[in-house]
Amino acid sequence: MTTISKSIQGGEFLVRETSAQDVFIPEEFTEEQKMMAQACQDFIETEIYPKSEEIDSMKHPELVPAIFKKAGELGLLGVAVPEEYGGLGMSFNTSMLIADIIGAAGSFSTTYGAHTGIGTLPILYYGTEEQKQKYLPKLATGEWAACYCLTEPDAGSDANSGKTKAILSPDGKNYLISGQKMWISNAGFADIFIVFAKIENDKNLTAFIVEKTFGGITMNEEEKKMGIKGSSTRQVFFNECPVPVENMLSDRENGFKIAVNILNIGRIKLGAGVLGGVRTVISRSIAYSTERKQFGLSINTFGAIKSKLAEMATKTYVSESLCYRAGQDIEDRMDALAAEGMSDAEAKLKALEQFAIECAIAKVHGSEVLDYVVDQGVQIYGGMGYSAEAPMEKAYRDARISRIYEGTNEINRMLMVGMLLKRAMKGEINLFEPAMAVASELTSVPSFESIDASELFAVEKDILKKLKKVFLMVGGKAAMALQDRIEDEQEIMMNLADVMIEIYAAESAMLRAEKIASTKGEDAAKHQIAMAKVYLYEATDKIEAAAKEAIVSFTKGDEQKVLLMGLKRYTKPDFVNVKELRRQIADYMIAEGKYPF
Numbered sequence: 001m002t003t004i005s006k007s008i009q010g011g012e013f014l015v016r017e018t019s020a021q022d023v024f025i026p027e028e029f030t031e032e033q034k035m036m037a038q039a040c041q042d043f044i045e046t047e048i049y050p051k052s053e054e055i056d057s058m059k060h061p062e063l064v065p066a067i068f069k070k071a072g073e074l075g076l077l078g079v080a081v082p083e084e085y086g087g088l089g090m091s092f093n094t095s096m097l098i099a100d101i102i103g104a105a106g107s108f109s110t111t112y113g114a115h116t117g118i119g120t121l122p123i124l125y126y127g128t129e130e131q132k133q134k135y136l137p138k139l140a141t142g143e144w145a146a147c148y149c150l151t152e153p154d155a156g157s158d159a160n161s162g163k164t165k166a167i168l169s170p171d172g173k174n175y176l177i178s179g180q181k182m183w184i185s186n187a188g189f190a191d192i193f194i195v196f197a198k199i200e201n202d203k204n205l206t207a208f209i210v211e212k213t214f215g216g217i218t219m220n221e222e223e224k225k226m227g228i229k230g231s232s233t234r235q236v237f238f239n240e241c242p243v244p245v246e247n248m249l250s251d252r253e254n255g256f257k258i259a260v261n262i263l264n265i266g267r268i269k270l271g272a273g274v275l276g277g278v279r280t281v282i283s284r285s286i287a288y289s290t291e292r293k294q295f296g297l298s299i300n301t302f303g304a305i306k307s308k309l310a311e312m313a314t315k316t317y318v319s320e321s322l323c324y325r326a327g328q329d330i331e332d333r334m335d336a337l338a339a340e341g342m343s344d345a346e347a348k349l350k351a352l353e354q355f356a357i358e359c360a361i362a363k364v365h366g367s368e369v370l371d372y373v374v375d376q377g378v379q380i381y382g383g384m385g386y387s388a389e390a391p392m393e394k395a396y397r398d399a400r401i402s403r404i405y406e407g408t409n410e411i412n413r414m415l416m417v418g419m420l421l422k423r424a425m426k427g428e429i430n431l432f433e434p435a436m437a438v439a440s441e442l443t444s445v446p447s448f449e450s451i452d453a454s455e456l457f458a459v460e461k462d463i464l465k466k467l468k469k470v471f472l473m474v475g476g477k478a479a480m481a482l483q484d485r486i487e488d489e490q491e492i493m494m495n496l497a498d499v500m501i502e503i504y505a506a507e508s509a510m511l512r513a514e515k516i517a518s519t520k521g522e523d524a525a526k527h528q529i530a531m532a533k534v535y536l537y538e539a540t541d542k543i544e545a546a547a548k549e550a551i552v553s554f555t556k557g558d559e560q561k562v563l564l565m566g567l568k569r570y571t572k573p574d575f576v577n578v579k580e581l582r583r584q585i586a587d588y589m590i591a592e593g594k595y596p597f
Contacts, residue, residue, distance in 0.1 A: 439476060
């Protein structure tokens with residue numbers, strides 16, 4: 001178990017070097033975890049794939065609730081729920097793994113995620129013992145389904161501006177909730193609604209556990225959506241819905257904090273939750289490109305197609321690496337906090353809060369990798385990719401929501417930079433000292449230290465160290481120059497976020513490949529090493545472009561020249577032959593006939 005004194009803090013990857021031995025990689029899952037993942041895969045293949053068209057048609061409203069109950073019987077809904085409340089009580093990273101596998105289930109992955117995440121976890125983490133005993137066993141087994149009612153017509157990203165009201169009844173026994181919620185996943189068949197409302201004229205939201213049978217609840221018809229058509233999404237109206245006072249969740253006005261913390265979980269689970277779908281699209285693209293002949297040859301013998309397949313795999317490998325690295329860091333922090341005497345729920349919430357930056361990175365990176373992969377999948381299928389008869393059309397539509405829900409990617413980008421700067425101001429992360437050191441370095445003569453290139457990733461680690469200096473240089477200067485106005489400069493915030501994301505992603509991929517090489521040998525890890533090198537090469541270019549855009553947005557004259565010279569110094573890539581590395585990755589995948597990493 002990791003102790004708090006040694007374990008890395010959230011966001012600290014920018015100023016601390018991480019050893020490959022200190023990160024968790026997917027290759028380290030135990031046999032028990034693999035068996036759980038296989039049971040989940042079997043469930044998808046028997047219950048979801050054969051019925052996917054029927055699910056998406058929504059002609060049989062009883063179908064999804066029936067499949068949902070089967071998932072509950074298999075224990076898939078109770079992975080993160082402790083055994084004393086009817087769940088399996090498995091680790092945080094195991095719940096990430098199940099979210100990952102279920103990602104291949106299309107619409108049902110939204111049904112699953114909404115119930116097991118934002119529907120169940122508020123009660124698990126914030127409920128009283130009586131509330132947990134009453135509701136969690138039913139939610140863990142699938143006897144009851146849950147949904148989460150936060151978004152309103154005029155309150156999306158600004159959730160705390162919601163207008164739903166809760167008024168105490170004259171006898172003091174119930175809160176009467178009135179208001180409108182929209183985009184509520186699972187609403188059509190949910191038994192439990194986690195509802196956010198303001199009590200009278202409170203400034204902040206309060207959360208409530210609302211049973212469907214309480215009355216005063218009506219709904220619109222199912223929303224007609226671009227994708228995830230088989231998931232229930234409705235507007236929900238509360239008209240003086242009577243909720244017993246004992247069904248308040250946590251304290252009065254604590255609802256906004258609950259919403260923020262639960263969304264941290266939702267974000268990292270979404271990062272993992274795209275992976276099953278991504279791997280399926282890649283494997284289908286490989287199969288199709290083998291079968292499809294042009295000029296008498298399979299199209300995957302051509303360099304242009306190989307490049308696409310390799311890029312799809314590389315980005316996926318990187319997203320897997322960063323998701324499970326962050327997941328284990330969160331789990332280690334949970335264990336360490338619990339060992340210091342914190343309650344289980346409190347330890348989990350605190351750990352997630354501390355790694356909120358990495359949760360946001362996982363969500364943004366994963367959802368954008370998914371978008372990239374399905375887009376390339378359509379392209380590889382060519383004309384058939386555009387046909388509803390082939391699987392890519394549905395995958396393309398289903399993918400698009402991922403960049404919107406759990407907070408849009410734009411909001412997440414600004415959140416991660418805002419959180420980092422706030423922590424630095426509070427002294428929780430020593431960001432300003434390293435930033436000042438980089439500022440001094442800019443005006444000094446560059447040192448040319450020799451690098452032992454025979455050591456695996458020695459050159460790449462040096463590049464990564466310099467890329468971290470890019471963030472410190474630009475972020476430090478922006479924070480100093482703009483001060484309180486920085487959060488109004490959203491474009492610069494998003495530039496800085498892109499630098500952060502690419503650093504974390506490239507480092508995670510490299511550490512995973514290094515750890516595989518340390519246990520199995522470099523030859524066994526050669527494809528993973530190739531992917532890490534390709535990704536770092538691309539990340540360096542992205543970081544340079546984002547940093548340059550930020551620099552020219554808030555500096556002028558000599559100051560700008562110094563920063564741009566510093567940027568040039570810190571973003572020199574390692575000129576690897578990315579074409580050959582991509583071909584190597586693609587040839588291995590084609591030989592295996594699937595995404596094999």
